[in-house]
Amino acid sequence: MSANGLPTAVTTRGVTKTFGRGDNAVRALKGVDFEARCGEMIMIVGPSGCGKTTFLSVICGTMKADAGSVDVFGTDLIHLSGGRLTDFRGRNVGFIFQQFNLIPTWNILENASIPLLLQGQSRKEAQDAAAKLLTEVGLGQRLDAHPRQLSGGQQQRVAIARALVHEPRLLICDEPTASLDAATGHKVLELLKASACREDRCVIVVTHDSRIFSFADRIAEMEDGVVKGVHNSGEYRAQYV
Numbered sequence: 590m591s592a593n594g595l596p597t598a599v600t601t602r603g604v605t606k607t608f609g610r611g612d613n614a615v616r617a618l619k620g621v622d623f624e625a626r627c628g629e630m631i632m633i634v635g636p637s638g639c640g641k642t643t644f645l646s647v648i649c650g651t652m653k654a655d656a657g658s659v660d661v662f663g664t665d666l667i668h669l670s671g672g673r674l675t676d677f678r679g680r681n682v683g684f685i686f687q688q689f690n691l692i693p694t695w696n697i698l699e700n701a702s703i704p705l706l707l708q709g710q711s712r713k714e715a716q717d718a719a720a721k722l723l724t725e726v727g728l729g730q731r732l733d734a735h736p737r738q739l740s741g742g743q744q745q746r747v748a749i750a751r752a753l754v755h756e757p758r759l760l761i762c763d764e765p766t767a768s769l770d771a772a773t774g775h776k777v778l779e780l781l782k783a784s785a786c787r788e789d790r791c792v793i794v795v796t797h798d799s800r801i802f803s804f805a806d807r808i809a810e811m812e813d814g815v816v817k818g819v820h821n822s823g824e825y826r827a828q829y830v
């Protein structure tokens with residue numbers, strides 16, 4: 590149980606990750622202790638290279654930590670095996686990557702349907718849900734377009750629709766507003782925030798964009814491979830005025 594009286598969504602203790610060996614070794618994570626609560630949007634900020642993307646990969650189970658513990662909704666990800674980990678991720682986690690990772694030969698409706706198809710839903714059900722979300726992010730007129738026919742910001746919005754389409758309990762976003770103008774970024778954050786504001790859900794957002802800090806419930810500061818502090822967002826923003 591966390592401090593807001595709701596269950597904890599994600600808890601990590603002492604997470605470490607080193608890339609490479611010997612003289613080329615990069616210690617990306619040096620013992621990350623972190624907690625995200627159900628019902629909140631928590632942002633992670635910190636300088637380029639401090640380990641944010643690596644940490645997100647560990648908590649969504651796409652990368653194994655070298656040591657430490659990672660608990661997501663009561664499931665220990667470190668000890669979950671290949672197939673069960675993939676299944677857990679498919680059902681519970683949505684991600685928006687720093688690179689959008691769209692399939693170039695599929696149109697955006699097909700791209701946004703992927704998580705539901707992977708869960709075994711029919712093509713029609715998946716595409717109906719995807720069309721609804723693509724419309725919400727302002728791409729309802731472009732369902733037939735392929736990613737290369739869209740701007741960076743439009744591709745980002747397809748990635749956002751794909752991340753939300755299966756209503757994941759944990760949504761993980763790496764710089765979701767990096768290629769969006771202020772007004773579109775605002776709309777997208779409203780959509781993400783609405784997804785977090787349910788007692789069994791949680792949204793974790795890595796960002797450099799101070800314009801969106803006001804959407805956060807709490808802000809965790811990373812530096813050099815560790816989380817060095819967690820603030821409520823009003824307290825954190827006060828440092829900037």
Ligand SMILES: Nc1ncnc2c1ncn2[C@@H]1O[C@H](COP(=O)(O)OP(=O)(O)OP(=O)(O)O)[C@@H](O)[C@H]1O
Nearest residue numbers: 608609615616617636637638639640641642643644
């Ligand atoms: N696959 C990899 N192989 C080797 N080193 C890596 C790999 N991925 C990340 N690193 C290194 O780990 C460190 C942390 O990288 P990471 O991508 O997590 O940083 P970040 O905080 O997300 O930075 P940014 O804000 O620029 O996206 C960096 O020094 C990076 O060069």
Ligand SMILES: [Mg+2]
Nearest residue numbers: 641642687763
């Ligand atoms: Mg990164």
